[in-house]
Every structure is written in structure tokens, then in C-alpha cells.
Amino acid sequence: MKIIGPFKQVVTLADLPLRGSLKDEQLEIIENAGILIESCKIVKVDNFETLRKEFPNVTLEETEGEQIAMPAFTDCHTHICFAGNRANDFSMRNAGKTYLEIAESGGGIWSSVKHTREATEEELHKTLCTRIDDLVRQGITTIEIKSGYGLKLDCELKMLRAINHAKEKTPAKLIPTCLAAHMKPKDFNGDSEEYLNYVLEYVLPVVQEEHLAERVDIFIEKSAFQPEESKAFLERAKAMGFEITVHADQFTPGSSRVAVECGAKSADHLEATSDEDIDYLAKSNTVAVALPGASIGLGDSFAPARKILDAGGILAIATDWNPGSAPMGKLVTQASILATFQKLSTAEVLAGITFRSAYALGFEDRGVLSEGKRADMVCYKTDNYQNVLYRQGALEPCAVYIKGEKY
Numbered sequence: 112m113k114i115i116g117p118f119k120q121v122v123t124l125a126d127l128p129l130r131g132s133l134k135d136e137q138l139e140i141i142e143n144a145g146i147l148i149e150s151c152k153i154v155k156v157d158n159f160e161t162l163r164k165e166f167p168n169v170t171l172e173e174t175e176g177e178q179i180a181m182p183a184f185t186d187c188h189t190h191i192c193f194a195g196n197r198a199n200d201f202s203m204r205n206a207g208k209t210y211l212e213i214a215e216s217g218g219g220i221w222s223s224v225k226h227t228r229e230a231t232e233e234e235l236h237k238t239l240c241t242r243i244d245d246l247v248r249q250g251i252t253t254i255e256i257k258s259g260y261g262l263k264l265d266c267e268l269k270m271l272r273a274i275n276h277a278k279e280k281t282p283a284k285l286i287p288t289c290l291a292a293h294m295k296p297k298d299f300n301g302d303s304e305e306y307l308n309y310v311l312e313y314v315l316p317v318v319q320e321e322h323l324a325e326r327v328d329i330f331i332e333k334s335a336f337q338p339e340e341s342k343a344f345l346e347r348a349k350a351m352g353f354e355i356t357v358h359a360d361q362f363t364p365g366s367s368r369v370a371v372e373c374g375a376k377s378a379d380h381l382e383a384t385s386d387e388d389i390d391y392l393a394k395s396n397t398v399a400v401a402l403p404g405a406s407i408g409l410g411d412s413f414a415p416a417r418k419i420l421d422a423g424g425i426l427a428i429a430t431d432w433n434p435g436s437a438p439m440g441k442l443v444t445q446a447s448i449l450a451t452f453q454k455l456s457t458a459e460v461l462a463g464i465t466f467r468s469a470y471a472l473g474f475e476d477r478g479v480l481s482e483g484k485r486a487d488m489v490c491y492k493t494d495n496y497q498n499v500l501y502r503q504g505a506l507e508p509c510a511v512y513i514k515g516e517k518y
């Protein structure tokens with residue numbers, strides 16, 4: 112057992128609903144608090160002096176200066192296992208070049224596929240570990256990571272092995288997802304339905320056999336896979352025992368509906384979701400994941416987070432960190448910007464990057480600082496928790512704890 116403290120404030124996020132809008136008055140903020148931890152879990156958050164009196168013989172891990180603490184974050188949607196660099200895509204896009212012109216000049220997603228195919232597993236693993244370290248230092252202790260730049264059996268496996276290998280190198284919780292259905296690769300001999308069958312028959316069985324991922328994702332979009340074939344794919348993946356998630360409604364509407372119909376754990380992107388589909392999604396148990404980093408990277412509109420919350424949906428926010436459309440990889444910055452454009456309360460943003468995003472990955476044991484929850488916390492040198500979002504990411508954590516241990 113140990114007590115960490117004192118903290119000027121601890122924002123516990125306790126007793127908040129999983130879905131719907133939140134007001135800041137609903138936040139539990141314990142002033143002059145201490146946090147009691149035993150075997151990786153929170154035992155109690157209470158007034159520091161009260162805790163010290165109640166548990167006088169417990170080790171004290173004293174904080175330096177004025178600090179606040181809150182639950183550590185979950186990034187439930189990333190593509191951080193990749194090789195190569197797409198800075199030229201960014202320049203070309205901003206200079207008005209089309210998707211096709213960028214692809215013809217050697218950019219676009221195919222460039223990430225080429226570089227990732229050429230990289231060794233060790234090279235992928237190394238850059239991946241650097242990006243994981245970057246995320247953990249931001250206070251993110253649960254990270255989802257997708258494959259999807261291999262697009263053929265050996266390279267999809269190479270990516271997933273690199274991700275699984277990284278589990279040994281970090282105390283953060285990593286959740287691999289197989290996104291072999293990112294797009295039909297240029298060099299595949301057949302149509303998109305045949306490619307999806309190839310993924311089902313040749314890729315997913317090995318992924319399952321080698322325990323490389325328990326989740327399957329698909330990109331449903333005009334330029335990738337169509338709703339009908341995707342639905343059949345998702346149903347078969349689900350029947351194999353995979354949890355499913357969908358890249359939905361990024362540029363054209365219609366696919367979040369497929370995600371809900373298939374019982375997907377989450378529908379991610381949603382920049383183009385229609386009002387009717389927002390309602391349908393919000394009434395389901397599928398988590399709506401907003402990815403402001405992609406909107407910022409592409410200069411597109413943001414997901415209708417306000418409407419989703421008002422309709423009673425479960426809203427999570429993630430970085431979508433990827434080399435093409437969302438290269439920034441800063442969760443708090445992106446979530447704060449989403450808040451200004453979508454008029455989200457601080458409580459809604461914090462819920463969206465903690466217990467609600469953890470729920471999108473199937474976890475209910477984290478993202479809240481209350482009894483029995485995982486002792487993953489992020490601390491900032493400030494006297495007011497509001498400064499975290501107010502500074503839009505410029506205020507960086509002074510400490511990150513994973514299972515009660517300082518990172």
C-alpha cells in the first residue's frame with residue numbers, strides 16, 4: 112500500500128454515466144487530496160490529511176509542488192505501426208493537389224504500404240516503441256494500434272507481431288487490431304470482395320491462431336470497401352470470434368449504420384454522418400469515436416460530437432495518429448480543439464479520452480479514479496484542472512502512473 116499526494120485537486124471522473132451529455136458541475140473534484148493504492152489498484156481517493164491519519168503506517172510518495180491528478184487517458188484509435196513519411200502529401204494537399212495527383216507522385220496510402228512492406232519487423236518495432244513512449248508521456252496508458260499497411264498475409268502478420276512484441280517493452284496496455292481490410296491493395300489480383308474473402312480465409316485464421324489480435328477493423332468508404340460487402344465481412348469476422356470496429360462515415364455517410372447493425376464495438380470518424388444516422392448510432396451500444404486529428408490534418412469538418420452527445424450517444428475521442436491524414440498524435444491538443452468547435456464541456460472531453468474511450472476497447476476497469484480501478488493516472492503542475500484543456504496540450508504532464516508505478 113502507498114499514498115500518493117498531496118494533490119491540490121484530484122478529478123476522479125467517478126459516478127458519471129457512460130453515455131450522453133455531461134455538465135462540469137457533475138465532476139467530482141477532491142481538493143487537497145491523496146490517493147491510496149494497493150497492488151496496482153486505487154483503494155481510496157480522499158482528503159490527504161484524513162488518509163494519512165487513517166493509514167499512518169503506509170508509505171508516502173510525496174508530490175513536488177502544486178499538482179493536480181486525473182485518470183490517465185486511453186487512445187482507442189491509432190495507426191502508429193508504420194514506416195516512411197508523408198510530409199510531401201501534406202504540402203501537396205495544401206497546395207491544392209488532388210488525391211489522384213498525390214497518389215501519382217508516389218504519395219498516398221500506397222506509399223505507407225510500400226515502406227511498411229520494405230521495413231523489417233525489427234525496424235517497425237523500434238519506431239513503434241518510440242511513438243508508444245511519446246503517447247505514454249502525454250498521459251496515455253492504454254493504446255489501440257492497427258495493422259493495415261501490409262495488405263497481404265506476411266506483412267500484416269509482421270505488423271501485428273511488431274505490435275505484440277512492443278507489449279514486452281512498455282508497461283502501457285497495447286490493444287492490437289487487424290486492419291487488413293484498410294483498402295484493396297493495388298497488386299491484388301481480383302476485386303474488393305475477393306480481397307475481403309482472402310483476408311477472411313488466409314489472414315484472420317493465422318491472426319487468431321497466433322493470438323496476434325482479437326479485433327478486426329474495416330475502412331468502409333467509396334475509395335475502399337462498400338457497405339454490403341463490408342457487412343458480410345464483419346459478420347464473418349464476428350462469427351470467427353473477433354470483436355469488430357469500423358472506419359465509418361469519414362467522407363460519405365451510410366457506414367456507421369453498418370457498424371451498428373453488425374454490433375461493432377465502435378464506429379470511428381463520423382465526419383460525414385447524417386442527422387438520421389447520428390440518432391441511430393446514439394441509441395446503440397456502439398461507441399462513436401471522433402478523430403479530430405484527421406479533421407485538422409485534412410482541413411475537414413469535425414465529427415458532430417455535440418449532436419452525438421445530445422442524442423445520448425457514447426462519445427470517445429482518439430488521435431487516429433497515422434502518417435497520412437493525422438500525423439500530429441497529440442490527444443489533449445486535438446480533444447481541446449474539438450471542444451472549441453463542437454462546444455463540448457470539460458467533463459465531456461475528459462470522459463471521451465478516459466473511461467468512455469476505454470469502454471470502446473472493452474475496458475471498464477480504468478479511466479476513473481475510484482475503488483478497485485486500475486491506478487493509471489496523469490499529473491500536472493498546476494492548481495486548477497481546467498488548465499489542462501485550456502492550454503490545449505501546451506501544459507504537459509509532470510508524472511504519469513501505470514498500475515500505481517511512476518513511468
Ligand SMILES: [Zn+2]
Nearest residue numbers: 188190358431
Ligand atoms: Zn484510422
